[in-house]
Amino acid sequence: MNATRKVAVITGASGGIGAALVKAYRALGYAVTATGRTAPSTSDPGVLAVAADVAEPGTGARLVEATLERFGRVDTLVNCAGVFVSKPFTEYTDADYEVVMGSNVRSFFEVSRSVISAMLARDDGGHVVNISTSLVDNADVEVPSALASLTKGGLNGVTKSLAIEYATRGIRVNTVALGVIRTPMHPTDPDGFQAARHPVRRMGEVDDVVRAVLYLEQAPFVTGEISHVDGGQSAGH
Structure with a gap:
């Protein structure tokens, strides 16, 4: 392959936003390592599909090793894996906590640490x-979301x-903060x-979401940004 071709690693790539980002980065000419609990289906030689739980210790190192072996480098990581569980705070269980922390925080730490090292x-x-x-x-009073705020708030902070x-090593870190996106989690909105x-x-x-991520990808003077893609939610009601 062309050694100068850039390479992206995208987690949560089995469907929804992650799968769309795989296509978008391929359209930019990137090779892509696409990972999800179920390996994304592909016949594209420019996509390395890996089935993995990115919250499991050691997964990040294995993903990077496989990416370097196949493509020779890593230029971009999109941490798209995550879960959302909405409950009143006192109704969250220990199991809820472990699942949300694992998917939203441990996965970030696991993969980002290995990618940044590379x-x-x-x-x-x-x-x-x-x-x-x-x-x-x-x-939002109608959407109790303490675990989302606890975990995704951590991502906002660590981004900065x-x-x-x-910054002086040429590695940029940004975040896209979403409103409600039409995905398999919210496929319709009849009411x-x-x-x-x-x-x-x-x-x-x-x-x-794809447009926002690609903007950040192609904006070399932007780092430490929390970019809201939320239809104005962050501005107020």
């Missing part, structure tokens, strides 16, 4: 993009920390409840 070894910079939620800074830590939660009065589409 970027530093090449000393050619790179880009990490995280997926968060506007509920972190715009709590890592952006500063690695208009989800649309009404956004000032623009519609749900977001997967393409809205």
Whole structure:
């Protein structure tokens, strides 16, 4: 393969936003390692599909090793894996906590640590993009979401920390904070409840998220940014 071709690692790539991002990065000419609990289906030689639980210790190192063996480098990581569990705070169980922390925080730590190490070894910079939620800074009384705020709020914070830590090494770190996006989790909105939660009065589409991530990918002077793709939720109601 062309050694100068850039390479992206995308977690949560089995469907929804992650799967769309795999296609988008391929359209940019990137090779992609796409990982999910179920390996994404592909016949594209430019896509390495890996079935993995990115919350499991050691998974990040294995993903990077497989990516380097296949493509020779890692330029971008999109941490798209995650879960959302909405309950009143006192009704969350220990099992809920473990699942949400694992999917939203441990997976970030596991994969990002190994990817950034690979970027530093090449000393050619790179880009990490995280997926968060506007509920972190715009709590909604109708959507109890303490575990989302606890975990995704952590991602917002570490985005700024890592952006500063690695700014002089050419590694950028950004986050896209979402409103409600039409995905398999919210495929329809027959009563208009989800649309009404956004000032623009519609749900977001997967393409809205893809455009935001690709903007950040192609914006070399942007790092430490929490970019809201939420139909105005973060601005107010």
